[in-house]
Amino acid sequence: MELEVWLLVVAIVVALVAIGLALVVLGQQRALRTVEDSREQAAEEPSPPAGPLLAFVANPSKNGTEELRPAIFARCAAENLPEPLWIETTVEDPGVGQTREALAAGADVVVAVGGDGTVRAVAEAMVGTGRPMGLLPLGTGNLLARNLDISVTDREDAFEVALNGVDRAIDVGWLRVDRPAPEKVPTPKGRHRTPASEPEEEQDDSQAPADTAKHIFLVIAGLGFDAAMVADTDATLKSRVGWMAYFVAGVRHLHGRRLEMVITLDDRPPVTARLRTLMVGNCGRLPGGITLIPDAVIDDGIHDIAAIDTRGGIMGWAQLFGEVVMQGFGMKNDLPNKIGRIDHTRAKTVQLHVSEGEQVQVDGDVLGRAIDVSTWVDPGALIVRAPVPRLNAK
Numbered sequence: 001m002e003l004e005v006w007l008l009v010v011a012i013v014v015a016l017v018a019i020g021l022a023l024v025v026l027g028q029q030r031a032l033r034t035v036e037d038s039r040e041q042a043a044e045e046p047s048p049p050a051g052p053l054l055a056f057v058a059n060p061s062k063n064g065t066e067e068l069r070p071a072i073f074a075r076c077a078a079e080n081l082p083e084p085l086w087i088e089t090t091v092e093d094p095g096v097g098q099t100r101e102a103l104a105a106g107a108d109v110v111v112a113v114g115g116d117g118t119v120r121a122v123a124e125a126m127v128g129t130g131r132p133m134g135l136l137p138l139g140t141g142n143l144l145a146r147n148l149d150i151s152v153t154d155r156e157d158a159f160e161v162a163l164n165g166v167d168r169a170i171d172v173g174w175l176r177v178d179r180p181a182p183e184k185v186p187t188p189k190g191r192h193r194t195p196a197s198e199p200e201e202e203q204d205d206s207q208a209p210a211d212t213a214k215h216i217f218l219v220i221a222g223l224g225f226d227a228a229m230v231a232d233t234d235a236t237l238k239s240r241v242g243w244m245a246y247f248v249a250g251v252r253h254l255h256g257r258r259l260e261m262v263i264t265l266d267d268r269p270p271v272t273a274r275l276r277t278l279m280v281g282n283c284g285r286l287p288g289g290i291t292l293i294p295d296a297v298i299d300d301g302i303h304d305i306a307a308i309d310t311r312g313g314i315m316g317w318a319q320l321f322g323e324v325v326m327q328g329f330g331m332k333n334d335l336p337n338k339i340g341r342i343d344h345t346r347a348k349t350v351q352l353h354v355s356e357g358e359q360v361q362v363d364g365d366v367l368g369r370a371i372d373v374s375t376w377v378d379p380g381a382l383i384v385r386a387p388v389p390r391l392n393a394k
Contacts, residue, residue, distance in 0.1 A: 052109055054134075054162070055085035055102030057095050057122050059114030062138040068113065068155065075159060089114070095121030103129060109385065111162050115139020116219075116363045124216045127172055127381045134162025134385040140287075141364050143219040147283040147298060148386045165385040170298045172378040173217040173282045173362075181357025181369035217282065217362035218382075220292070223352055223373055224259055224277030225308070227359035231366040258309065261354050265305065265347035279306045280350050280375045295344065301379035305350065307343045350375045 056072060058065050069086055076084050085107060087098040095112065099122045102110050111134035112122040119135060126133045135158060137145040142152040148168075151157040220226075261278060264270045281304045284293030296304040350373075357369045 049080055049082045051079065051081045052163075053082045053084070053105075053107050055087065055099075055105070055107035055110045056113050056136070057098045057102060057110060057118065058086065058088050059094070059118045059138070060088045062114050062118075064138055065113060068136070068138075071155075072159070079163070081163075089118060089121070093121075094118060096125045098122075099125035103131065107131070109134050109162060111136055113138060116141050116143050117365050119144050120216055120218065120363055120365065123172070123218055123382055126383070127216070127378070130383060132167045132383040132385045134165070136162065143286070143363055144283075144384075146287065147219060147285045148384065150387060161387050162385050164388075166388055167383050168299065168386040169380040170218075170382050170384055171282055171301060171303075172381040173221060173280060173303060173375060174214045174378060175217060175221045175280075175360070175362050175367075175373060175375045176214045177360060177367060177370045177372075178374055179370065179372035181371050183369075215362050215365075215367060217280075219283055219363050220279050220281045220286075221360070221362045221375055222277055222279040223261075223354065223360050223370065224275060224358050226277045226279060227361035227366060230361045230364055231359050259354050259356075259358055261352060263307075264351040265345065266349055268347075270351075273307060273309075275307050275309045277308045278352060279308070280304075281306060282377070293344070295346075299380065301377065302346050302348055303350070303375070303377050305345045305347055307345075309341055348377050 054076065056069075058069070060066070072084060072086075076082070085102050085105060087102055089095045089098055095114075095118050099110050103125070109132050110122060110126060112119045113136045115137070116139055118139070122133055135145045135148070135150050136155060137150065137152040137158060145152050145158070150161050258274045258276060260272065261275050262270050262272050263278065279292070281293035281296040283298040284296035284304065284306075285291050293304045293306050352373045354371060357371045360367045360370045360373055
């Protein structure tokens with residue numbers, strides 16, 4: 001009887017051990033199945049978006065903008081980026097308000113999609129924020145993109161720079177029209193009169209209202225021939241032939257008058273000079289491979305000034321053009337008594353006075369005619385996405 005009890009106990013213990021082992025094996029199988037199911041589900045479901053939130057402030061009037069939007073959304077999806085913001089500019093607001101909206105929505109990078117005017121507007125809102133601005137050039141000049149070596153023809157390359165380029169702090173220029181010139185209208189006798197009833201000679205220029213707003217520029221601001229050329233450029237022709245339209249307009253102003261200009265640089269004494277135009281450069285590269293201000297550096301905290309003058313009609317302009325081409329190759333013409341010349345200097349602040357008033361432009365945007373103008377540099381105020389520097393081959 002005792003043997004039977006002992007065998008029963010052993011049988012019960014063996015059964016319990018077997019049940020325990022079965023339960024352990026079943027639990028492991030369930031755990032493995034859960035892991036496999038999780039892996040399969042993870043493989044089927046895409047991972048959540050990662051990376052920076054891009055915002056595109058786009059000028060809808062530029063050719064190619066409509067086709068660019070779906071391409072950008074597809075590229076961001078392929079890169080597993082968050083769905084980008086796309087905010088279009090308007091005539092009333094060319095980009096400042098849209099950029100502030102994008103920043104408030106948490107955009108890590110704001111990309112200007114358009115021409116120089118769109119870039120200026122986006123940059124104005126980006127100054128001092130510490131967040132980078134990217135560029136997708138769609139304009140005629142695309143001045144900042146050219147000076148940063150961002151492609152103006154390859155949009156894939158420009159997008160790559162906006163996404164994976166290096167952040168670079170660059171200087172910003174500001175221009176203020178301290179005293180606009182009163183508007184003039186032609187009279188039947190060929191003279192000019194102001195819109196007021198008084199004759200022009202009795203018009204008190206000091207009563208012209210001041211433009212207290214400051215205007216940003218990233219490449220070049222100018223007063224004189226260059227601004228008059230930009231103001232006279234035909235918009236339809238520019239849309240057809242691009243930046244070459246500026247040269248067509250420039251021909252019409254080759255025989256324009258020289259300006260008597262009072263120039264004050266920093267705290268130096270004022271200087272009076274007769275010039276065709278004076279340009280304040282943050283950087284100096286223009287379309288067509290022209291380098292107007294070869295020593296200008298975009299992040300050196302100072303502006304380069306180019307005073308341009310010609311005499312002798314077409315011969316003077318021909319000599320001037322030759323000097324521009326030469327300085328682009330690092331050569332200078334130091335011969336005396338030149339009839340076409342460019343004189344360079346540097347300054348952080350510039351004050352200009354033209355008694356009869358003259359056209360003013362910033363990065364190709366015309367501000368109108370002015371008598372007194374001030375400019376100054378804002379060092380390192382804007383962060384831009386620039387191409388990754390290439391190592392020089394040894």
